[in-house]
Amino acid sequence: MAEAATQMTPTEARLDALSLPQGGWSEAARKDALARVRAMSLPDRRDEYWKYTRPETLVQPGAVPAALFDNDEAPIFGEMNRLNIVFVDGVFDAEASDDLSLEEVSIERLADTRSDIHWARDLYGVLEARGQDPVVRPLAALNTAFATDGVLIHVTGKPSKPINLTYHHRSETSDAVLHHVIRVDAGAEVTVLENGPAAARFNKCMEVDVADGAQFHHVRAQGRDHERRAATHLFARLGEESTFKSFTLTANGVLTRNECVIELTGDDAVAHVAGACVGDGDFHHDDTVFITHDAVGCESRQVFKKVLRNGATGVFQGKILVKKDAQKTDGYQISQSLLLDDDSQFLAKPELEIYADDVACSHGSTSGAIDEDALFYLRSRGVREAQATDLLTLAFLAEAVEEIENEDLREEINGRLAAWLERHRG
Template identity: 55%
Template sequence: MPEAALIQTPAVEGAPRPSPAAQQLQARLAATPRPRARATDAARTDALDRLSAQGLPGPRHEYWRYTDPAPFNAAAPDPVPLDAVTGDPTLFAGVDKLRLVFVDGRFDAAASDDLSLAGVEVAPLSQADAQADHWVGDAYGALEKQGQSPVSRPFAALNTAIATDGAVIRVTGQAAKPVQILYRRSDPAADVTIHHVLRLEPGADLTLLENGLVGARGNIVIEADLAAGAKLHHVAAHRAGVPRVSNIHLFGRVAEGASLKSFALSVDGRHLRTESVIELLGDDAVAHVACAMLGDGAAVHQDDTVFITHTGLRGESRQVFKKVLKNGATGVFQGKILVRPGAQKTDGYQISQALLLDENSQYLAKPELEIYADDVKCSHGSTTGALDETALFYLRSRGVPRERAVVLLVLSFLADALEEVEDEALRAEISDRLEEWLTARAKG
């Protein structure tokens, strides 16, 4: 093509037209109007300003090089039939917990448990927001805003601006039992934007479970602010099973001696991106993020983007990401550890591994370390490989059929990530569920 053909003539008549990117943002916002809010109103306006300044990302954006932002930019998602469910929303059914149900992104009081729980104050965002002086007004969007630098995260800003609901949780002591956020779908075209705000007071301890089926498209933000000595154990499995689009952000701030551990189980889906942005602010803070992922099919694209910032002394961070890919699935990992000046004795660890079950699948990994302190320990590793033929033969030589042997070896590969689930019963349940899925898939 001659070069001149690429040059477009700008329109000269009338008022200046907004750029295509600005038009896209307008269309996106018009499709999901901003709800009425009181407590969070200022935060939403602020987020909208952020978003307008950033614009929606294009494929040339440094952090969107491996994942096409188009499905997140589109004004509306492709509908996903309700019967396209292959995942199982009954996970954690046997766990004694306090359950909050969100249907198409809106809190369903009738389906949820009574919200009173020792050590925890829980309210849906839609209710908290109606009280102008609710503490969520100050917390809402604060960590998201902070997480916009040095890397912009426009879909998180979009979420803060337009989220319809979420869970607002303040933990004052040891939570009497885990809190579960369960997503359900009723509209095949639901475009869900949901925003959870967690505040853990000094010494508080909470296990947060998250699962179910979010929507045809889901945009979820979790902001978790941990005061000194607090412990949050987050186990998410809501990404399983439905061929949908979702973009998730976890923003964490971890004070002195506090510990944030987040594990995600991710099975299939279609176009998924999860960003974990955590700062170890206080001394002796701990942050672990882990993911066990299984992607089957060329339509599956699953991206984990992690940004851990060490600010305090003796912080410990751990990233464990394991992806099993077959039939043309794509896995992406962008993991960063930033050690700020003065964050001495930091112990940062990152491992990302892919197991490719065929030659059509691909794994793209970009580990990054940026260190400004001189007395730290940071290690990272990334591997991409096929099944270990020797191990496969070993199992088969004992009479284990090939299909079953592959399932065992895939579980073996994922074991390090599953180890990040501290609670043994939860870990066993996730492992069993994973094994069921793998076994069913091995036949298909």
């Protein structure tokens, strides 16, 4: 009985295994986040927003080992002219990274900024904390409290090339906690790329503040590793006439949970969030999106497509909240799955909550198999069944991929999808 009384809760056990970084401008935000984690507790299957995804391996004290795989595929975005920043098992790798200097951009490591005054002090943990209402996101608060590295990016103009964050997984038991903060000043524009598996277990948070008239473009590729477990969080706040566009490609991985929380706080802002997911076998992928319209004349789009086979599972939870003064809102949400066998499943929870009366909002969710008529048409013209299936699958994913504005990036993503489908043909 005494032993049972002293047994730690899952939240206490996870916190006990971590060390809170001390000192510097982020200390107050970290302590506040830690207090919020303790008040919320880490997620379990009883939580409404986790009923489709098992969080146990994301919250237990140690990471589940993830085997390393040889991969002869060329690094994604590797041929592009970009500034490359590399993290290995959650730690910045200076030798593998480019020099952190780019015109009209300031880039620093989170781990290096220990003074009491820094521009990121006004943002670190701020957007994450705002994103806890009305739905709590304890893994994001855990990240704010215990993040050990990341980058702080301040964009003052229009840099000539994208910033590429590359993650490598080199240890079977690595447990990475990264936190990035990005400020895009009024009228500025930047493209941020992300790729790689990062670690055996990965908890990443990115906070993005997009000022009036600014543009933020984000393309992320999660793949090349079969056993990773990842929870990512993207928090954004948009000013007047600003633009935020984010696309994620996910391939492989045992468990991936991508959360995106966006506030449109300035009139005529635009926010697009899209994703293409391909999964085979022991694969669980969860996109959870919450977009709040709190200004006049704003536009939001959520476009998610998932291709699943051999028992893979896809989840989509997307919400559009329109506050009472957010008139002339244009909100669109679509989530669809293509099930390539009878063993896979797609679980969807689309939501609209509208308090304004002059809006145009819609949502839809469908799940189905390959169109047999279209497949027959292609085969009747000499296309082999496997190739015809791949062509129809790429056509299904196209609406999500088209959300990427840059043509070169679209071609790169389409090429990766085609290669994945070829490798996984039945």
